[in-house]
Amino acid sequence: MQAPRLIASDLACRRGDRVLFAGLELDLRPGDALHLAGPNGVGKTSLLRLLAGLMRPFAGSVEREGAVGWIDEHSALDPDLPLGTALRFWERVDGCTAPDINPQLLGVDHLLDVPVRYLSTGQRKRAAFVRLLNRHCPIWLLDEPLNGLDSDGAAKIEALIALHCGGGGLCVVASHQPIGIDRVTRMELGA
Amino acid sequence: MSPFAALLRRDLAAMFGSGARGGAALPVLFFLAVATLYPFAVGSDARLLAETGGGVLWIAALLAALLPIERLVRPDLELGLFDQLALRGVAEEASLAARILAHWLSFGPPLMVAALPGAALMGIEAQTLLNLELGLLVGTPGLAALGVMAAGLTAALRSGAALGGLLAIPLAVPLLIFGAGSLDGNADGALALTGAASLVLLALAPFAAGAAIRAARE
Numbered sequence: 433m434q435a436p437r438l439i440a441s442d443l444a445c446r447r448g449d450r451v452l453f454a455g456l457e458l459d460l461r462p463g464d465a466l467h468l469a470g471p472n473g474v475g476k477t478s479l480l481r482l483l484a485g486l487m488r489p490f491a492g493s494v495e496r497e498g499a500v501g502w503i504d505e506h507s508a509l510d511p512d513l514p515l516g517t518a519l520r521f522w523e524r525v526d527g528c529t530a531p532d533i534n535p536q537l538l539g540v541d542h543l544l545d546v547p548v549r550y551l552s553t554g555q556r557k558r559a560a561f562v563r564l565l566n567r568h569c570p571i572w573l574l575d576e577p578l579n580g581l582d583s584d585g586a587a588k589i590e591a592l593i594a595l596h597c598g599g600g601g602l603c604v605v606a607s608h609q610p611i612g613i614d615r616v617t618r619m620e621l622g623a
Numbered sequence: 624m625s626p627f628a629a630l631l632r633r634d635l636a637a638m639f640g641s642g643a644r645g646g647a648a649l650p651v652l653f654f655l656a657v658a659t660l661y662p663f664a665v666g667s668d669a670r671l672l673a674e675t676g677g678g679v680l681w682i683a684a685l686l687a688a689l690l691p692i693e694r695l696v697r698p699d700l701e702l703g704l705f706d707q708l709a710l711r712g713v714a715e716e717a718s719l720a721a722r723i724l725a726h727w728l729s730f731g732p733p734l735m736v737a738a739l740p741g742a743a744l745m746g747i748e749a750q751t752l753l754n755l756e757l758g759l760l761v762g763t764p765g766l767a768a769l770g771v772m773a774a775g776l777t778a779a780l781r782s783g784a785a786l787g788g789l790l791a792i793p794l795a796v797p798l799l800i801f802g803a804g805s806l807d808g809n810a811d812g813a814l815a816l817t818g819a820a821s822l823v824l825l826a827l828a829p830f831a832a833g834a835a836i837r838a839a840r841e
Contacts, residue, residue, distance in 0.1 A: 506701070
């Protein structure tokens with residue numbers, strides 16, 4: 433894994449007529465975990481999308497070194513397909529032969545035959561993490577990764593984030609829940 | 624497997640499968656329904672049927688191609704598929720080109736087969752049928768591109784499907800004019816123009832729809 437870097441300089445975001453934030457500076461290095469917090473509508477998701485390059489900044493710039501793994505409310509798994517088939521599509525796109533260990537790790541290995549539309553929100557979230565783990569990207573951008581997860585799932589995700597950052601990855605998490613890992617920097621948007 | 628091949632495989636499986644995106648048989652059934660109903664409406668005048676039948680089959684093919692517009696792009700946009708692909712460096716244009724190819728494979732060749740019983744119902748002559756088949760061969764890729772383009776442009780809008788249909792039909796007029804024009808006599812020029820119109824749409828569609836999907840993110 434190459435050493436990731438994520439730098440935002442003088443970043444501003446506008447949604448409609450409102451400027452959500454301006455002059456935002458970030459410099460994240462390998463091992464950094466950043467927890468974005470703040471009330472609804474303050475621009476957490478927008479900031480993540482800017483960092484991912486899915487949106488263009490209103491002002492300022494974002495520099496990324498390393499591939500981005502993305503988790504948000506959309507699972508991007510075909511609802512009509514069995515989970516295993518839906519995940520295999522992403523394995524083909526990513527050109528990886530995924531180990532069976534990731535579904536097992538996230539506790540979805542018994543669901544691989546079940547169509548995605550029958551899965552609960554939390555199960556879909558776990559499946560999205562399987563796809564994220566299959567890909568080994570150094571930068572993780574996670575939007576509300578703990579939503580819909582039970583305490584066991586949340587603990588697993590926190591452990592995964594800690595492991596990822598411990599292994600030289602970097603991670604930005606937007607979440608209303610506290611992220612129970614060491615060395616996490618908390619950033620309050622709109623404060 | 625390259626992302627393009629993976630996407631094509633997924634799209635084809637979805638279109639020929641039984642899920643919500645499935646229903647590749649639907650355009651063909653629609654096409655055959657028109658071909659079956661038309662003689663009932665026009666009556667048993669064999670000459671009239673044979674003369675107008677080819678044009679009706681072209682209209683049926685055009686509308687059949689636009690039938691699945693609602694399912695072509697919108698479900699994947701709502702699913703977040705294009706975001707995940709963009710983060711993997713797969714351009715929207717590439718995934719939409721795969722979608723156009725899959726869409727064409729799901730209705731183009733089946734329509735060409737369905738045109739055989741359709742032509743028989745109308746009593747169309749062999750030469751006209753040959754021109755119809757050739758016209759469909761060069762014209763349906765353009766219709767597929769047009770369908771995906773309209774679907775992409777309206778994917779982020781409410782009641783996009785109806786709007787997509789309205790948007791696509793005027794753009795399909797050149798294909799219809801040249802395609803139906805190739806049915807009688809002097810076919811070569813008309814077929815070439817059908818192909819030209821088809822190519823223009825094919826060249827334009829991935830970029831237009833891709834730009835629309837990127838714009839929907841902002």
